[in-house]
Amino acid sequence: MEPLPLLIAVVLGLATTVSAGPAAVECWFVEDSGSLAKRPAALLLRQGPRGPPPRPDLDPKLYFKVDDPAGMLLAAFRRYPAGAPAPHCEMSRFIPFPASANWARGLIPQQNCPRALDGDWLLVSVSSTVFSLSVLLRPQPEPQREPDFTMATVVLTVLTHSPNPRIQLGKDAVLDLSFAYMPPTLEDALSPAAGPPPFGLEWRRQHRGKGHLLLAATPGLAGETPPAQEKAVAFAAWDDNEPWGPWTGNGTFWLPAVKPFQEGIYLATVHLPYLQGQVSLQLTVHKPPKVSLTPAPLVWAAPGETPPELLCLVSHFYPAAGLRVEWERRGGPEGGSGKAEGETWLSTVRHHSDGSVSQAGHLRLPPVTAKQHGARYACRVHHPSLPASGRSAEVTLEVAGLSGPSIEDSIGLFLSAFLLLGLIKALGWMAAYLTIHKDSKAKVTAASLDSKKSQ
Structure with a gap:
C-alpha cells in the first residue's frame, strides 16, 4: 500500500475509535422539594471542532461538559455498542458525608468534613444492559460557568460491566467492579500524604427490602471488619500507587458454587473519606434441563x-x-x-x-x-x-402386523419356541436315562464276573 492511502486509513481508523459511543448522554435531574420533580439534563462527553453543540432545550446549569481525568467514564461510553438500547441516566444533588458503618470509621481521621469538599456535588447513576456506573461530579463554581453549559469534573467513578450476571447453578459467580478517583482539588493532590487514599469496599445482597452484608474490606487500614458471609471473597486494592492521582482500583467479588437463594440485587459500594459511589447488579441463577x-x-x-x-x-x-x-x-x-x-x-x-x-x-x-x-x-x-x-x-x-411380526405371528412363534424347548428338554431327559441305564448294566456285569472268580 502506498504511504498516503496508508496514512488515510490509519487516520480514519483512529477517527472511528475516537468517535465510538454516544457524544452525549441524556439524563433526568431529580430533585426533592417536597415532591419529586424531574427536569431534563445532559452529559456532554465529546464535542466537535466547533465546540459544544447548543442545547436551547436545556437549562445551562443542567448541561454539563464533562472533564474525566481518570478516563473511566469516557472509556466505558466509547465501548458502548451502537445498537444497544440507550442507557437510563439520573442525577441528583449529593452532600459529602462519612460512612455510617462502624467498620468504615477509620476512613475519616478528622471530625469535620474538610472545606475542600464545600460547594455543589452531583451524583449521576447510569444503568444499561452493557454496564452500570455511579459518578460523583463536581460542577465548576458560578463565576467560571460558561453561558451555554457548565463544566463538571469527575471525581469518583464506580463501574461494573456485568449489571445482569446470569450464573449456572453450582458454578462460581465473579462480579466485576472497578473504580477511579481523582482528588477534587489541587491542594488535595499535592498534600503531604500523597498517594491513593484509604477506601472501604462493601458488598450487600438486597432481599425483601433489607440489605444483608456479605463482605466488607478496608485495605491498608488497621481495624476489624465483619467476617465474610457465604465464603465470599473480594479482590480489593488500588491498581496503582501514583503520588498525585488519578488512581484506579479493583473490587471484584467472587461467590463460590452459587445456589438459588443467592439470587437477587447485589449492591457494591466504594467508600472514600466523605464520598461514596454505588452500583447495583441483578444476579439470576439458571440450569438447563x-x-x-x-x-x-x-x-x-x-x-x-x-x-x-x-x-x-x-x-x-x-x-x-x-x-x-x-x-x-x-x-x-x-x-x-x-x-x-x-x-x-x-x-x-x-x-x-x-x-x-x-x-x-x-x-x-x-x-x-x-x-x-x-x-x-x-x-x-x-x-x-x-x-x-x-x-x-x-x-x-x-x-403390529405392518412391520415385523403380527400378533398372530407372535403367538405362533411363542408356541413354536415353547414346543421346541419342551422337545429339547425331553431329548435331554432320554439321553440322561440311557446313560444311567448303560452305566447300571455295566456295573451289574462287572459284579457277576467278580463273583464267578471268587468261587
Missing part, C-alpha cells in the same frame, strides 16, 4: 389398542417457573408434522438437594390405526435456560 423420553426406543401397539403412555422426563433444571412441554407428531405414512393428539398433563415438581427441580410431561395417545405406523412422537421442552428452539427427544410408533 436434561430431556429423556420413555418408553424407548419403540412404542409397540396393535391396531385398535392404546399405546403405552409416553413420559417426557425434564430433570434437574432451574428455575422451576417457565417450563413448557409440547408434543409433536412427525412423519409416518402420511408424512408431515403437527401437534400430537391425545391427553397431556404435567406432573408435580420434584425438588433436589442442589436446588434444582424435575418435572415430567405425559401424553396418553388414542387407539392407534394403521396410518400411524412409523410415526415419530417427540416432546419439545421450552425453558428460560434453553435457546428459543428448546430441547427435544423422540420415539417411533410401530403398529
